Amino acid sequence: MKTEAQHSAERDTGTLSTLNDDGSRKWLKPRVSPGRYLIKRRLFAWFLILIFTALPYITINSKPAVLLDILHREFTFFGMTFLPTDTLLLALFIVSVFITVFLMTALLGRVWCGWACPQTVYMEFVYRPIERFFTGVPGRKKNKLQAGPFGGVLKNVSYLLVSLFLAHTFLAYFVGIDSLIHWVGRSPLDHPTSFIVILFVTGMILFDFGIFREQMCIVACPYGRFQSVMLDRNSLIISYDPNRGEPRGRMRRAKKGSPTPVDLTVSAPPKEPELGDCIDCAMCVTTCPTGIDIRDGLQLECIGCAQCIDACDTIMDKVGRDRGLIRYSTQEAIDGKPTHLIRPRVIIYPLLLTLVLTLFVVVLVGKKPIDVTILREQGLPYVSNDDGSMITNNIKIKLVNRTPASTTFAVRIAGDPGASFVGTENGSLLIEADPREPVTQGVAIVTPREAFAAGKGMLEITFEIGNENLSVEQTYRLIGPRGSVSK
Numbered sequence: 170m171k172t173e174a175q176h177s178a179e180r181d182t183g184t185l186s187t188l189n190d191d192g193s194r195k196w197l198k199p200r201v202s203p204g205r206y207l208i209k210r211r212l213f214a215w216f217l218i219l220i221f222t223a224l225p226y227i228t229i230n231s232k233p234a235v236l237l238d239i240l241h242r243e244f245t246f247f248g249m250t251f252l253p254t255d256t257l258l259l260a261l262f263i264v265s266v267f268i269t270v271f272l273m274t275a276l277l278g279r280v281w282c283g284w285a286c287p288q289t290v291y292m293e294f295v296y297r298p299i300e301r302f303f304t305g306v307p308g309r310k311k312n313k314l315q316a317g318p319f320g321g322v323l324k325n326v327s328y329l330l331v332s333l334f335l336a337h338t339f340l341a342y343f344v345g346i347d348s349l350i351h352w353v354g355r356s357p358l359d360h361p362t363s364f365i366v367i368l369f370v371t372g373m374i375l376f377d378f379g380i381f382r383e384q385m386c387i388v389a390c391p392y393g394r395f396q397s398v399m400l401d402r403n404s405l406i407i408s409y410d411p412n413r414g415e416p417r418g419r420m421r422r423a424k425k426g427s428p429t430p431v432d433l434t435v436s437a438p439p440k441e442p443e444l445g446d447c448i449d450c451a452m453c454v455t456t457c458p459t460g461i462d463i464r465d466g467l468q469l470e471c472i473g474c475a476q477c478i479d480a481c482d483t484i485m486d487k488v489g490r491d492r493g494l495i496r497y498s499t500q501e502a503i504d505g506k507p508t509h510l511i512r513p514r515v516i517i518y519p520l521l522l523t524l525v526l527t528l529f530v531v532v533l534v535g536k537k538p539i540d541v542t543i544l545r546e547q548g549l550p551y552v553s554n555d556d557g558s559m560i561t562n563n564i565k566i567k568l569v570n571r572t573p574a575s576t577t578f579a580v581r582i583a584g585d586p587g588a589s590f591v592g593t594e595n596g597s598l599l600i601e602a603d604p605r606e607p608v609t610q611g612v613a614i615v616t617p618r619e620a621f622a623a624g625k626g627m628l629e630i631t632f633e634i635g636n637e638n639l640s641v642e643q644t645y646r647l648i649g650p651r652g653s654v655s656k
């Protein structure tokens with residue numbers, strides 16, 4: 170157990186909590202600290218795990234509730250399908266997620282990290298419990314299995330099985346559960362790519378939860394890096410109260426020969442008058458999954474897991490002092506100042522979020538059943554015939570059929586601008602489109618040169634695209650020579 174002098178030395182030199190003095194990795198085996206927050210976090214974690222595991226099996230309108238079909242560039246969320254042409258919707262969605270994260274962090278600090286991040290959920294409530302089961306709990310006597318040679322082997326086998334299960338579940342979000350079940354029942358040689366993906370994802374999960382562990386939060390996760398700008402002194406954090414705890418110091422020793430420095434079995438032992446409530450037992454440090462000492466103040470490594478609260482509350486109960494020496498609070502409250510819930514960022518973020526979500530809904534509702542993109546073919550902008558009287562524009566019409574059925578769409582040129590498709594019957598171009606499959610068709614449009622005379626070399630036309638049930642319009646500018654034809 171480290172002394173206060175050692176903690177101070179670490180603070181002064183800025184040593185990482187997971188590095189030994191010689192620079193090697195310090196492997197953390199945090200104690201479990203049962204308490205009210207651990208119970209709530211455990212329940213919430215299992216709820217999240219249940220959702221993650223069950224979601225691929227849930228269908229809405231005969232489609233998976235969530236399907237990220239990268240191969241076909243089609244993303245389905247709870248009955249809504251987004252296509253590559255929905256870039257604006259995607260951008261608005263991503264912006265709204267960022268603003269929500271900013272707002273949540275400004276109000277509740279790292280509540281995401283401590284309660285809902287998959288890294289914390291699976292590390293603390295799946296992998297660490299497996300590890301403790303097979304290799305022992307720090308501070309407790311090992312049983313036969315844990316002390317024997319097979320504990321470590323069984324731990325690694327369990328890690329592998331859990332990682333395989335997580336990798337398959339993860340892949341189901343990208344290929345759909347039906348494809349996954351189909352693949353699982355066949356030889357890997359029938360689907361080598363997906364087999365390699367599964368192996369790769371399993372390997373990554375094993376590496377992350379078996380080896381990399383808390384380093385993901387400390388050095389890799391960008392969210393942790395941005396904490397200093399997203400938090401302010403009124404944000405909810407987990408904090409040690411130095412006004413109450415300092416000067417910290419050990420309580421009187423237990424009877425001679427006791428293995429523990431503090432006799433925690435004494436109910437409400439007399440308190441040294443010059444000392445604060447912290448008895449320097451370091452329980453808050455040994456339970457911390459990132460190995461930090463919360464008494465050093467707000468730190469980037471703190472993931473807000475509340476384990477130190479449970480640990481310290483247990484100690485306070487045992488020594489007969491009030492709970493809450495470490496607690497959810499704000500920096501202002503810890504300094505004895507009032508906490509301001511309403512502040513500029515807490516007003517600006519919701520306003521921005523409302524704006525972005527409104528835009529999202531407006532764009533979503535305004536989505537047409539066909540996405541139409543008209544592009545000019547590569548090469549010359551237009552071609553004249555021999556006597557210059559007729560102008561040809563070569564274009565590409567790209568359609569995405571957003572309806573659930575295959576359809577033949579008729580493309581017409583509206584009004585009577587003088588322009589017409591080359592080589593089509595009844596002046597209509599027919600394009601067959603399967604659901605959500607982009608289809609591109611090239612076509613030539615021929616126009617008398619006079620039509621461009623008034624438009625400074627441009628002629629705006631309108632395409633009508635549709636079938637008996639629906640119709641959308643799209644304007645396009647044909648290009649031609651300026652001025653009228655010389656005779």
Ligand code: SF4
Binds near residue numbers: 449451452454464482
């Ligand atoms: S658990 Fe509480 S009493 Fe023990 S060292 Fe931490 S802050 Fe002090």
Ligand code: SF4
Binds near residue numbers: 453456458473475
């Ligand atoms: S300092 Fe406390 S809340 Fe922060 S990571 Fe460590 S145990 Fe969790």
